[in-house]
Amino acid sequence: MLEVRNLSMRFGGLLAVDQVSLDVQEHEIVSIIGPNGAGKTTVFNCMSGFYRPTGGEILFNDQPIHGKPDYKISRLGLVRTFQHVRLFNKMTVVENLLVAQHRHLNTNLIAGLLGSPNYRKREQKALDRATYWLDRVGLLELANREAGNLAYGQQRRLEIARCMVTEPRLLMLDEPAAGLNPAETRDLNQLIISLKEDYNVSVVLIEHDMSLVMEISDRINVINQGRPLASGTPEEVRQNDDVIKAYLGET
Amino acid sequence: MAAQNLKHALFCAIITLIIAYPILGLNLEAEGTQVVLEGADTVTVVSIALAAIVVFLFQLFRDTIMASLGRIPRLNPLANREPMEQGRRQRFETIALVLLVMAALAWPFFVSRGSVDLATLVLIYVMLALGLNVVVGLAGLLDLGYVAFYAVGAYTFALLSQYFGISFWLALPLGACLAALFGLVLGFPVLRLRGDYLAIVTLGFGEIIRILLNNMTWLTGGPNGIGGIPDPTLFGMEFGRRIKEEGNSSFHEVFGIAYSSEHKIIFLYLIALVLAVFTAVVIRRFTKMPVGRSWEALREDEIAARSLGLSRTSVKLSAFTIGAFFAGFAGTVFASKQGFISPESFVFLESAIILAIVVLGGMGSQIGVILAAIAVVILPELAREFSEFRMLIFGAAMVLMMVWRPQGLLPMRRIHIELKKQE
Ligand SMILES: Nc1ncnc2c1ncn2[C@@H]1O[C@H](COP(=O)(O)OP(=O)(O)OP(=O)(O)O)[C@@H](O)[C@H]1O
Numbered sequence: 001m002l003e004v005r006n007l008s009m010r011f012g013g014l015l016a017v018d019q020v021s022l023d024v025q026e027h028e029i030v031s032i033i034g035p036n037g038a039g040k041t042t043v044f045n046c047m048s049g050f051y052r053p054t055g056g057e058i059l060f061n062d063q064p065i066h067g068k069p070d071y072k073i074s075r076l077g078l079v080r081t082f083q084h085v086r087l088f089n090k091m092t093v094v095e096n097l098l099v100a101q102h103r104h105l106n107t108n109l110i111a112g113l114l115g116s117p118n119y120r121k122r123e124q125k126a127l128d129r130a131t132y133w134l135d136r137v138g139l140l141e142l143a144n145r146e147a148g149n150l151a152y153g154q155q156r157r158l159e160i161a162r163c164m165v166t167e168p169r170l171l172m173l174d175e176p177a178a179g180l181n182p183a184e185t186r187d188l189n190q191l192i193i194s195l196k197e198d199y200n201v202s203v204v205l206i207e208h209d210m211s212l213v214m215e216i217s218d219r220i221n222v223i224n225q226g227r228p229l230a231s232g233t234p235e236e237v238r239q240n241d242d243v244i245k246a247y248l249g250e251t
Numbered sequence: 252m253a254a255q256n257l258k259h260a261l262f263c264a265i266i267t268l269i270i271a272y273p274i275l276g277l278n279l280e281a282e283g284t285q286v287v288l289e290g291a292d293t294v295t296v297v298s299i300a301l302a303a304i305v306v307f308l309f310q311l312f313r314d315t316i317m318a319s320l321g322r323i324p325r326l327n328p329l330a331n332r333e334p335m336e337q338g339r340r341q342r343f344e345t346i347a348l349v350l351l352v353m354a355a356l357a358w359p360f361f362v363s364r365g366s367v368d369l370a371t372l373v374l375i376y377v378m379l380a381l382g383l384n385v386v387v388g389l390a391g392l393l394d395l396g397y398v399a400f401y402a403v404g405a406y407t408f409a410l411l412s413q414y415f416g417i418s419f420w421l422a423l424p425l426g427a428c429l430a431a432l433f434g435l436v437l438g439f440p441v442l443r444l445r446g447d448y449l450a451i452v453t454l455g456f457g458e459i460i461r462i463l464l465n466n467m468t469w470l471t472g473g474p475n476g477i478g479g480i481p482d483p484t485l486f487g488m489e490f491g492r493r494i495k496e497e498g499n500s501s502f503h504e505v506f507g508i509a510y511s512s513e514h515k516i517i518f519l520y521l522i523a524l525v526l527a528v529f530t531a532v533v534i535r536r537f538t539k540m541p542v543g544r545s546w547e548a549l550r551e552d553e554i555a556a557r558s559l560g561l562s563r564t565s566v567k568l569s570a571f572t573i574g575a576f577f578a579g580f581a582g583t584v585f586a587s588k589q590g591f592i593s594p595e596s597f598v599f600l601e602s603a604i605i606l607a608i609v610v611l612g613g614m615g616s617q618i619g620v621i622l623a624a625i626a627v628v629i630l631p632e633l634a635r636e637f638s639e640f641r642m643l644i645f646g647a648a649m650v651l652m653m654v655w656r657p658q659g660l661l662p663m664r665r666i667h668i669e670l671k672k673q674e
């Protein structure tokens with residue numbers, strides 16, 4: 001469903017991503033791993049339209065999406081989280097989820113002002129969806145708290161819930177386990193698997209936590225200094241000499 | 252630490268002297284054909300010295316003073332009370348609002364003409380501040396040229412009535428829509444700008460509009476302004492002593508009461524009140540709608556908002572357009588109230604005052620903004636005797652406010668949304 005071919009991204013003299021290719025099939029969890037500064041986040045930024053890649057192409061359901069603005073890409077069903085959590089801090093938890101459902105709502109100003117039946121129906125649906133996902137990630141009690149006041153782990157979960165209410169086809173998670181304690185990481189593990197199993201969402205995952213990656217990934221892509229180093233099933237990658245030398249060896 | 256404070260305080264005192272003495276302590280006097288420099292009288296010199304001492308002492312004990320300022324809110328008996336329970340608060344708010352509106356409707360009949368006139372001005376500022384609150388408080392776009400849209404509303408009415416004899420009621424939507432159109436037009440070039448850059452461009456836009464109005468003499472009369480702007484009518488009834496327009500009747504004759512110039516003033520006040528309430532209600536509704544939420548999302552985190560499919564273009568443009576729309580309303584009412592407008596009413600200081608109201612009131616909060624509008628318009632009137640120092644007092648109040656309550660009088664409170672878990 002997603003195909004990245006020979007993606008390159010150059011920042012001035014720095015080639016942050018060099019000829020990276022990867023593909024994601026329906027119903028699959030694909031991980032990108034690599035040492036710090038390898039260019040993982042940059043690959044995400046290109047896929048989500050935040051950067052315009054300097055080379056290569058990205059196809060989503062056989063449609064080219066490189067060079068499209070980020071908000072259009074997300075409307076296609078390609079939604080991401082951020083390495084450093086980006087919530088709407090001063091808004092409440094449910095408001096965060098309602099903002100994300102912008103496209104499912106009736107945004108006609110007059111309909112909204114008059115509270116037309118269609119407007120109210122869609123608003124209620126959005127609330128129901130928000131309720132469902134808050135419950136799913138265990139934040140229902142905190143629905144009316146300001147998002148910025150949540151604990152770190154809760155913010156991470158809220159960010160995922162916020163992506164899920166948009167009903168994406170492909171979810172891109174940038175180091176979702178960073179800063180979580182082992183118990184939280186285990187829950188996250190379960191959640192990601194369930195996203196794939198129960199909600200039929202494909203996941204691209206950037207992660208440093210090896211146990212998490214090895215456990216849940218269907219396939220893994222390793223990049224090092226912007227260049228693809230290896231790819232394959234967790235088992236293959238674990239055994240790859242280059243990978244052991246470049247990455248696993250040092251951690 | 253102490254030595255550092257002393258040094259800093261000395262420095263500030265000396266700066267005070269350096270600035271104040273040449274400006275206040277030296278006078279240029281004309282003696283025949285010659286201009287000579289003279290020292291001011293002793294009172295001035297002593298005051299300057301006193302001012303320097305005050306600055307010195309303040310800077311020396313600055314930390315202590317600031318700390319005690321921070322303690323003031325704790326003296327507030329309401330500060331630590333439990334927040335009211337949801338349902339009760341809503342009922343309480345509804346009742347309070349209804350009482351407030353009823354009082355606002357009734358009181359002009361009991362007070363002096365001047366107070367009603369002033370209250371109309373307050374309401375105009377309430378409209379302006381609520382509109383700017385959309386742009387600055389909710390969408391987080393610092394707009395320093397907001398007065399331009401106010402001017403567009405006022406001039407639309409003035410010009411239409413002058414050239415086409417259009418009445419207030421027709422000009423009201425036209426003025427607001429034209430102002431909204433200008434908001435949209437300004438929105439396009441500043442789409443990519445944020446923060447300081449946006450502030451500078453909007454500032455420039457405000458000035459452009461004012462200078463255009465000043466220089467297009469053939470259309471707007473330039474600095475001479477436009478006079479003879481008609482008063483609003485009530486179902487074709489005019490409020491003047493004599494009927495100006497063919498086909499209209501006169502209010503006092505229809506009702507068989509004696510003519511009083513107060514009727515018109517009260518009527519204008521009531522119109523302003525209705526429009527201000529309308530503005531508040533509509534904007535309040537917006538904040539609970541997808542548009543309002545997207546404004547706030549953009550303010551909070553533009554990148555995240557875009558990653559969720561919000562288009563920066565439409566969100567920003569809608570904020571500018573809707574904010575400008577209400578400024579157009581206010582402008583039309585203003586033109587009608589004054590009967591005469593000139594570019595002088597739409598200088599940058601106006602934008603600054605409206606912005607000050609929004610910031611003082613607490614960004615995004617409606618009640619706060621309304622209270623601040625009342626304070627900012629009425630206090631200078633009360634302090635008429637000190638009118639020379641109006642700006643000084645105003646500035647000092649702003650500084651104090653920002654130190655003491657940087658979040659504004661009444662910071663915005665989030666809307667509580669009840670969620671029911673479905674089985
Ligand atoms: N906007 C940018 N401008 C210039 N250089 C950039 C930019 N974004 C990323 N880089 C550089 O590209 C390289 C790859 O960065 P990237 O953030 O993609 O690494 P990463 O693999 O996500 O690392 P980490 O594990 O630390 O998150 C780094 O050297 C970084 O400094």
Ligand SMILES: [Mg+2]
Binds near residue numbers: 041042083
């Ligand atoms: Mg990264």
